[in-house]
Amino acid sequence: MKYTITYPTEIGTLRLLSDEESLLALWFDDGKAPFDWKEAKQEVNYVLKCTIQWLDVYFSEQNPDFLPPLYLQGTAFQKQVWQALLEIPYGQTWTYGDISRKIFGSTKGSHAIGQAVGKNPISLIVPCHRVIGKKGLTGYAGGVYRKKWLLEKEKN
Structure with a gap:
């Protein structure tokens, strides 16, 4: 059910x-x-x-110190990327290159990282909004204006 x-x-x-x-x-x-x-x-x-x-x-502008029970349905690679997203500290951002370096040891996987981030089924809790491009804000399934709002909220 x-x-x-x-x-x-x-x-x-x-x-x-x-x-x-x-x-x-x-x-x-x-x-x-x-x-x-x-x-x-x-x-x-x-x-x-x-x-x-x-x-x-x-x-309420606080960092939750717990997670609800999550089931991340995707490929092994997508799950690896989504796990990396869970490691991004509240109020901080990582680039696609940062995640690529974490997983592959270089930035050569940044495009694949971006595709996996874009398939994240659990927005906010698995914080894909904290991922930016090397030149700044990039797309977000909820809209770039929401991504900007969320990042500003977390900084304050």
Whole structure:
């Protein structure tokens, strides 16, 4: 069984999708859904309650010191990149090259890193918004204006 709810924020409504054990996806509701959620039950379960707690802390301008249970569905490489995203400290940014160096030992994998970052199904919690290009802000599934807002919020 899958469960879904929405979570309103200052920069748009988030949609959360879980099963009984883990958060499967989190995205801005006006964007492209990473999973089909239309058949999901509109109900708060334990996983969604934990995710709401995380979001409440995050949007109160604090760094959550816990993660809700996550299930990152993707290739082994995508999962490796998403794990690296979880290591980016709150209030900081890494470039695609930084992540490439961490995984490959050089920046030659930056394009592949960018593709994997773009497939991240759990926005915010797996902080793809903290990844920038070597020349500054780059795309974000939720929109560059949201990425800029999130990064500014984390710096303050």
